[in-house]
Amino acid sequence: MNLAINARDAMPDGGSIEIRIRDDQADEEARLPPGQYLALSVIDTGEGMSAETLKRAVEPFFSSKPVGKGTGLGLSMVHGLAVQLGGALQLSSEVGVGTTATLILPVATQLPKAEASIPVRRQAGRSAVILFVDDDPLIAMSTTEMLEDLGHRVIGVSSGLHALDIIRSGQQIDLMVTDHVMPGMTGLQLAAASRQLRPSLPILLATGYAELPEGSQLDLPRLAKPYHQDQLRDRLDQMLR
Numbered sequence: 687m688n689l690a691i692n693a694r695d696a697m698p699d700g701g702s703i704e705i706r707i708r709d710d711q712a713d714e715e716a717r718l719p720p721g722q723y724l725a726l727s728v729i730d731t732g733e734g735m736s737a738e739t740l741k742r743a744v745e746p747f748f749s750s751k752p753v754g755k756g757t758g759l760g761l762s763m764v765h766g767l768a769v770q771l772g773g774a775l776q777l778s779s780e781v782g783v784g785t786t787a788t789l790i791l792p793v794a795t796q797l798p799k800a801e802a803s804i805p806v807r808r809q810a811g812r813s814a815v816i817l818f819v820d821d822d823p824l825i826a827m828s829t830t831e832m833l834e835d836l837g838h839r840v841i842g843v844s845s846g847l848h849a850l851d852i853i854r855s856g857q858q859i860d861l862m863v864t865d866h867v868m869p870g871m872t873g874l875q876l877a878a879a880s881r882q883l884r885p886s887l888p889i890l891l892a893t894g895y896a897e898l899p900e901g902s903q904l905d906l907p908r909l910a911k912p913y914h915q916d917q918l919r920d921r922l923d924q925m926l927r
């Protein structure tokens with residue numbers, strides 16, 4: 687999905703996205719142990735990347751998109767996923783021609799044991815109503831899914847102003863999770879305004895710490911992005927105790 691969204695963003699005036707899958711023997715370039723792999727490519731006919739952008743594209747928080755449009759986390763997450771699975775992410779691009787992103791993933795050689803029990807997902811300590819604020823639709827979608835899967839009820843909004851409307855409405859909220867870098871109002875500004883309206887509302891700031899201004903007034907609990915469901919659950923359990 688991240689790769690498809692990047693392809694879409696690279697083609698503001700339209701174009702085509704091709705998704706291809708083929709068998710692959712990992713070659714020298716992938717620097718992977720020999721074996722059977724699948725190569726999944728997302729190919730676009732977009733604006734492409736300069737050599738400099740291409741070099742930095744996978745770097746966490748590197749984005750050429752304006753604030754509120756890009757998080758710079760898409761490719762770093764895709765890369766992390768591929769490496770975690772014993773594979774790799776390859777990017778090739780030409781300015782004005784397009785980009786090919788290829789995920790190389792090892793083919794499983796063993797079937798899972800029939801008796802192997804599926805690990806039980808640990809539920810949240812207690813379920814809560816969570817106001818979740820993030821302007822990035824991809825992060826909003828995945829986090830909402832994680833929170834609901836943990837048994838929480840989610841009120842999702844995409845800006846600080848909307849969040850304040852909800853807080854003002856007086857409806858029940860047990861905790862607010864907010865992004866920091868958002869257009870209009872930052873997470874810290876939202877937290878400060880929320881403290882005025884509802885001083886007892888616990889607030890979790892989900893952000894890359896590199897994004898935070900120095901000497902910020904409010905000392906809020908933080909969760910580093912990108913996070914896994916387990917990290918989110920543990921942090922919320924601490925705060926909701």
Ligand SMILES: Nc1ncnc2c1ncn2[C@@H]1O[C@H](COP(=O)(O)OP(=O)(O)O)[C@@H](O)[C@H]1O
Pocket residue numbers: 688692693696730732733734735739743744748749750751755756757758759760761762784785
């Ligand atoms: N398909 C693509 N075509 C052109 N540039 C791309 C493409 N995919 C990624 N990039 C470049 O790499 C950067 C980082 O991508 P990503 O990690 O997904 O973050 P984001 O999309 O939030 O900017 C993008 O801002 C863009 O400059």
Ligand SMILES: [Mg+2]
Pocket residue numbers: 688691692758759760761
């Ligand atoms: Mg992206």
